[in-house]
Amino acid sequence: MYICVNLWPIFGDLRDSNRSLRLRTLTYLLALGSLSFNSAQAQQTLRWGADPSGGAPYVFNDPNHPDQYIGYEKEMVDALAAAMGRKAEFVPSDWETLVSALQRKSFDVIVNGLEPTADRQKQIQFSKPYYIFQLALTVRKDEQQIHALADCRSRVVGTLGNTAASRLLQKESVPFRGYADPVAAYRDLELKRIDAVLMDVPAEVFYVSKSATLKRAGEPFFRGTYNIGLRKGDDDLKRQVDAAIDKIIRDGTLQRILQKWGLWNDAQAELQTPNRADQQVAGYDITSVSFNWHEAVWRLTRAAAVTVLVAFGSMIIALLLGMPLALGQWKGPRFLSWICTVYVEFFRGTPVLVQLLFLYFGLPAIGLAMPGWLTALVGLGLNYAAYESQVYRAALSAIPRGQWEAAYSLGMSAVLAFRRIILPQAFRIALPPMTNDFVSLFKDTSVAYAISVWELATAYRELANASGQFLLLGVAVSLFYLAMSLPMAHLARQLETRLQRGRAIEAVETEVAG
Amino acid sequence: MIRVTDVIKKANGTRILRGVSFEIQPKTVLGIIGASGSGKTTLLRCLNGLDRIDSGTIDFGAVCLEGKLSQAEYARRLKELRRQVGTVFQHFNLFPHLTVLGNIIEAPVHVLHVPRRKAEDEAYRLLDSVGLKDKARRYPESLSGGEQQRVAIARALAMHPELILFDEPTSALDPKRTARLRALFRGFAEQGQTIVIVSHAIGFLIGLADYLLYMEAGEIVEQGETEKLLNEPVDPRTRDFVQQAENI
Numbered sequence: 001m002y003i004c005v006n007l008w009p010i011f012g013d014l015r016d017s018n019r020s021l022r023l024r025t026l027t028y029l030l031a032l033g034s035l036s037f038n039s040a041q042a043q044q045t046l047r048w049g050a051d052p053s054g055g056a057p058y059v060f061n062d063p064n065h066p067d068q069y070i071g072y073e074k075e076m077v078d079a080l081a082a083a084m085g086r087k088a089e090f091v092p093s094d095w096e097t098l099v100s101a102l103q104r105k106s107f108d109v110i111v112n113g114l115e116p117t118a119d120r121q122k123q124i125q126f127s128k129p130y131y132i133f134q135l136a137l138t139v140r141k142d143e144q145q146i147h148a149l150a151d152c153r154s155r156v157v158g159t160l161g162n163t164a165a166s167r168l169l170q171k172e173s174v175p176f177r178g179y180a181d182p183v184a185a186y187r188d189l190e191l192k193r194i195d196a197v198l199m200d201v202p203a204e205v206f207y208v209s210k211s212a213t214l215k216r217a218g219e220p221f222f223r224g225t226y227n228i229g230l231r232k233g234d235d236d237l238k239r240q241v242d243a244a245i246d247k248i249i250r251d252g253t254l255q256r257i258l259q260k261w262g263l264w265n266d267a268q269a270e271l272q273t274p275n276r277a278d279q280q281v282a283g284y285d286i287t288s289v290s291f292n293w294h295e296a297v298w299r300l301t302r303a304a305a306v307t308v309l310v311a312f313g314s315m316i317i318a319l320l321l322g323m324p325l326a327l328g329q330w331k332g333p334r335f336l337s338w339i340c341t342v343y344v345e346f347f348r349g350t351p352v353l354v355q356l357l358f359l360y361f362g363l364p365a366i367g368l369a370m371p372g373w374l375t376a377l378v379g380l381g382l383n384y385a386a387y388e389s390q391v392y393r394a395a396l397s398a399i400p401r402g403q404w405e406a407a408y409s410l411g412m413s414a415v416l417a418f419r420r421i422i423l424p425q426a427f428r429i430a431l432p433p434m435t436n437d438f439v440s441l442f443k444d445t446s447v448a449y450a451i452s453v454w455e456l457a458t459a460y461r462e463l464a465n466a467s468g469q470f471l472l473l474g475v476a477v478s479l480f481y482l483a484m485s486l487p488m489a490h491l492a493r494q495l496e497t498r499l500q501r502g503r504a505i506e507a508v509e510t511e512v513a514g
Numbered sequence: 515m516i517r518v519t520d521v522i523k524k525a526n527g528t529r530i531l532r533g534v535s536f537e538i539q540p541k542t543v544l545g546i547i548g549a550s551g552s553g554k555t556t557l558l559r560c561l562n563g564l565d566r567i568d569s570g571t572i573d574f575g576a577v578c579l580e581g582k583l584s585q586a587e588y589a590r591r592l593k594e595l596r597r598q599v600g601t602v603f604q605h606f607n608l609f610p611h612l613t614v615l616g617n618i619i620e621a622p623v624h625v626l627h628v629p630r631r632k633a634e635d636e637a638y639r640l641l642d643s644v645g646l647k648d649k650a651r652r653y654p655e656s657l658s659g660g661e662q663q664r665v666a667i668a669r670a671l672a673m674h675p676e677l678i679l680f681d682e683p684t685s686a687l688d689p690k691r692t693a694r695l696r697a698l699f700r701g702f703a704e705q706g707q708t709i710v711i712v713s714h715a716i717g718f719l720i721g722l723a724d725y726l727l728y729m730e731a732g733e734i735v736e737q738g739e740t741e742k743l744l745n746e747p748v749d750p751r752t753r754d755f756v757q758q759a760e761n762i
Contacts, residue, residue, distance in 0.1 A: 409670075411593070411625045411673065420624060421620075
């Protein structure tokens, strides 16, 4: 503001001179301003992105100080930034979208135990490695049959989505389920929803060493490196980062940090020989997956089948449960009516995402551990029952009292009157809003990704993140959704027309006759 | 014979019926007249059990409603009573999702468990008697008011009730249709159907009702044979009402 006010007389003076000069001056001023702003920022901070959710021991919320982040990579980045003469600034992000967030310039570097896979190398570049990791297989303590990955061919193995581990499982044709964070994977293993977990050793050390119910199966195997991810073209920054990595390796800072977190092993010493470390990056291709459209469409089709299953299953629950809820709330005795109202308000008043997380992670505490797809089906069913009950209730109360009275006067019981007279009329009123709800339920199945159900939205996230084909896959996934919801809307319209047809034709005939 | 004794009906603490007693002779037509708010429609709703009486008795011979009965017993007896009483509502209350035929056979098939074929034959016979045989496959909303009323009549008759109640049957009809309805009612009366008609149109009841019952403020002011009540009313309130009705 201050600058503007001071500059104003200059613009005033320029008013009579030619227009292009004025514009050029303005452009210079603006460019100068943004330049100095940028360079001031760049000299001070190193913005780094990682996923702190379940991110121990890499970077995670300090349980003792929940507003602070800790972790060995946090400490390492602080050391790196210090070596570069900058100040580290952590940008909490999401694992699956780290690469695209980097490209959107949400931060300058990715430091999140990132493996330099070939497909990622098409999109971003990598620093030299700072850690050599292995994979460890975890099973329940009472597990007798699984000793190595080869024993898992007919089992389900949990791992993080879109990691070296998941690529390896895919390559070895081991059935696996991708999780958004390690905690959920290990918890599902404890709950017997899966049979084993394959995870990088740092995470495995952190979680399994503290667990009373899990154990390591066989020895750690495989070897890969963690590198820092940078945007292509940020070559200056890459040189600085590489130099800083070299420095903290040589002066022992990194070793101290790793030892503190129990992650130091002899393998790390290799990184001190630069040549070998470089070879490591070059030879690191085995876990890359080239994108195969055939396979992608096949996987999307399977995901669509899960979506259909969850949507239809939960709608059936909603329709069946909605009616007694509506009746209880509408005509039930006071206590029952109150309970139904509490049910409806609870499920309408809290997010369905929270309800699903509660069912998935909360219910096992009382011994009820359902698989993910069933949790989504039941959860969405319970949620939509609350909405359907209100549709029913509105439809039922829209039927004039005279209809009940006419039915009673003809000697019908309340049940018969309801079934034969009230319900058919209410159904017609309820059909359009119910169709509407069903279409929106179809889309709501996408929240199931939160509990690792492999439905369409999850499929999109994983495939798009793995391939970078956000646009094409987005179109494909949208087509899948439309291919499912359009026939349904069409079917509902037909049903409505059929219900009305008799009367519509009558009306036309009468008009013609009249 | 149907005997109504000391019937009291309250709503929100107010007495709508304040001790009503009368008899309905079999195979006669009884007209209940009175101004709006006199309680005549409430009386009708007590006769078919849509409103529960608070005290007194309604004795149909085979079944007797009493104000003092428990809820369950009252409901049980109502079921019996409704087999014997048919109602044609002021607004007919036809079932809009069923055809004319469907409206008529609904209760015989699902309440009396008459075979569908037999119920349909009976329905066509009834529709013929009300002059609507060709409208059997129509839906109620495509019919005129008068036609809807005749469907409602056929629907009530299909249950073969001892007694049939009409609430304001002339309210939606023009004079020509009123005359035709009257002729129809006479036909039923001649066949021996017991009928109660609630109406404020005295003219419609002359020559149709055997007995009249005049109500005011929830009480029966006067009752008797139609000619006698209209020509020589005893109570001044009856006289006023009859005079006003004639002036219109």
